[in-house]
Amino acid sequence: MPATTRLNPLTALVTGLSSWILVLGINDWRLSLAVIAIALAVGTWRTRNASVLVATAALALPTGLSMLLVHAPYGTEHLAPLITGDGLLAAAELTVRFTALMASLLAAAAFITVPDLAKALQVSVLGPKMAYIVASALQLLPQGRRVVDTVTDAQRLAGRRITPRTAIPRAAVPVMKHLLTANVERSLALETAGLDLPGRRTIYRPAPDSPAQRAFRVLLPLGVIACVLI
Amino acid sequence: MSQIRLTPARRAMAIAGALLVAATWLYLVLVRPTDWESVGGSTEALITLAGYVGGAALLLAATLPALPARMIGVIPVALVLNIVVGQIAGSVGIPLYLDSVGTILVAALAGPVAGLATGTLSSVVWGLLNPAALPFAAVAAATGWLAGIAIEKGAFAKLWKLVVSGLLIGLICGALAAPVAAFVYGGTAGVGTGAVVSLFRELGNSLLASVTMQSFISDPLDKLAVMAIVFAAVKALPKKTLRSFQPASADEQRTEQPVHA
Numbered sequence: 001m002p003a004t005t006r007l008n009p010l011t012a013l014v015t016g017l018s019s020w021i022l023v024l025g026i027n028d029w030r031l032s033l034a035v036i037a038i039a040l041a042v043g044t045w046r047t048r049n050a051s052v053l054v055a056t057a058a059l060a061l062p063t064g065l066s067m068l069l070v071h072a073p074y075g076t077e078h079l080a081p082l083i084t085g086d087g088l089l090a091a092a093e094l095t096v097r098f099t100a101l102m103a104s105l106l107a108a109a110a111f112i113t114v115p116d117l118a119k120a121l122q123v124s125v126l127g128p129k130m131a132y133i134v135a136s137a138l139q140l141l142p143q144g145r146r147v148v149d150t151v152t153d154a155q156r157l158a159g160r161r162i163t164p165r166t167a168i169p170r171a172a173v174p175v176m177k178h179l180l181t182a183n184v185e186r187s188l189a190l191e192t193a194g195l196d197l198p199g200r201r202t203i204y205r206p207a208p209d210s211p212a213q214r215a216f217r218v219l220l221p222l223g224v225i226a227c228v229l230i
Numbered sequence: 231m232s233q234i235r236l237t238p239a240r241r242a243m244a245i246a247g248a249l250l251v252a253a254t255w256l257y258l259v260l261v262r263p264t265d266w267e268s269v270g271g272s273t274e275a276l277i278t279l280a281g282y283v284g285g286a287a288l289l290l291a292a293t294l295p296a297l298p299a300r301m302i303g304v305i306p307v308a309l310v311l312n313i314v315v316g317q318i319a320g321s322v323g324i325p326l327y328l329d330s331v332g333t334i335l336v337a338a339l340a341g342p343v344a345g346l347a348t349g350t351l352s353s354v355v356w357g358l359l360n361p362a363a364l365p366f367a368a369v370a371a372a373t374g375w376l377a378g379i380a381i382e383k384g385a386f387a388k389l390w391k392l393v394v395s396g397l398l399i400g401l402i403c404g405a406l407a408a409p410v411a412a413f414v415y416g417g418t419a420g421v422g423t424g425a426v427v428s429l430f431r432e433l434g435n436s437l438l439a440s441v442t443m444q445s446f447i448s449d450p451l452d453k454l455a456v457m458a459i460v461f462a463a464v465k466a467l468p469k470k471t472l473r474s475f476q477p478a479s480a481d482e483q484r485t486e487q488p489v490h491a
Contacts, residue, residue: 027272066424094416187303
């Protein structure tokens with residue numbers, strides 16, 4: 001992902017969320033397909049790799065199979081045992097709609113860096129607490145996954161297998177204990193740093209923003225809602 | 231257990247959020263039973279999205295400012311626990327989600343308000359990586375709040391109370407989650423759960439009823455397992471870690487006052 005962007009993370013998120021209202025409100029498979037195409041093209045252009053496409057496919061494939069199971073047998077135009085024409089159509093339309101919802105937010109997320117998101121949230125109405133939680137959780141996730149690997153490797157080296165029966169005592173509980181004890185000091189540091197104190201914080205290098213983007217963040221959802229209601 | 235008090239204004243906002251979610255659920259499930267099959271419709275999807283996401287936003291706006299800094303420091307860890315413990319379960323083939331361990335842990339140690347905020351935030355943060363989680367924010371909020379209430383009332387005191395609480399929380403959350411799965415997504419996102427929904431449809435149930443019954447099978451067992459895991463984890467945690475969930479004492483607050491010249 002390129003290191004810099006002129007797009008405010010909140011602008012990207014509002015665009016992604018507005019497309020949810022549009023896709024669900026218009027509820028037309030052609031619009032959903034158009035949203036998928038635009039989201040995947042923009043996401044791929046932004047990341048210079050296929051990560052948005054792969055992530056969208058990873059979410060859409062099991063959902064598509066589930067839609068087939070849930071809808072395909074229950075239409076009125078029987079094509080074969082357990083398959084109906086209108087049931088297949090409903091499954092396809094709902095899968096396309098779901099894929100459009102996923103692709104639009106994943107493409108929006110491709111424009112977000114964690115530091116910029118934290119800075120944008122900090123000066124927004126959501127405030128410094130929200131900024132800290134979102135940024136910290138996103139940065140902590142790789143550490144959490146490493147702890148899972150470390151714990152499972154340690155259990156294997158000790159000759160203890162992790163099976164569905166032993167996964168909770170041998171993996172889940174040690175991971176919880178490790179992550180909580182390793183990060184407990186942060187709480188005291190935050191208290192000392194004055195996170196509870198009211199007032200605006202100074203940010204030396206704020207996330208990129210402009211009056212046009214601020215107006216866009218208000219006008220886009222309103223425009224989409226108007227479009228859906230008309 | 232620490233208690234987080236809400237100001238009257240925040241309490242009113244939290245009640246408004248909860249009422250919005252409850253009203254949306256009642257409207258979708260009870261008032262419009264004839265539309266249960268119209269899952270592809272946009273009206274139900276938008277109503278679900280607006281009611282659940284709007285309600286969750288109000289709940290978060292009411293509770294987040296009330297959380298002390300000590301709690302804020304622990305919530306990201308809880309959110310990561312929700313994700314990684316769920317992944318441990320998936321990797322070894324446990325047929326449960328186990329994706330609310332961090333939320334219920336915070337609820338157990340810091341009370342229902344902190345649990346509610348952690349649950350909502352969990353869906354918001356997870357939604358940046360897996361957008362499908364976002365509309366379930368109100369359900370995650372209910373999980374945290376209900377678990378906090380149950381534990382406050384003694385769910386961890388006796389085994390039967392833990393079992394009953396876990397099953398009850400699962401039933402309520404399963405019923406709350408069903409309209410999101412049915413109306414926003416048109417079914418479920420997993421092949422296994424899809425097969426169960428299909429089986430219930432084969433028995434003549436509507437889609438919403440089938441999704442709800444599928445939730446009634448998986449969610450109570452899931453929440454029961456999570457309550458048991460959290461109980462074990464709380465027993466295993468060092469006292470120093472448990473103290474980090476307590477609000478700062480008056481003495482500590484006095485010593486932390488800035489020195490004025």
